[in-house]
Amino acid sequence: MSATALDPIVYGLELFLVENKFMGFFSFLFGISFWLFLDRARARGRLAEGLFYRRIGWLLLFGMAHGWL
DSSP: OOSSTHHHHHHHHHIIIIIHHHHHHHHHHHHHHHHHHHHHHHHTTOOHHHHHHHHHHHHHHHHHHHHHO
16 A cells, blocks of 8 residues: 555656666676677687587576576
């Protein structure tokens, strides 16, 4: 229950201006980290795709465990 009529408005603004902005920023940083990972692996002469898929697999497992637990 809201204490005042202004509470739902402030809550909606907070969702839009704070919480959703973090998702975009986090996705941007996540993408850059993969680009750096692949770039450094290729610079060392390693097969970057195999490392990339292995890393994605582990992240998937951690994400599934986090969602389940």
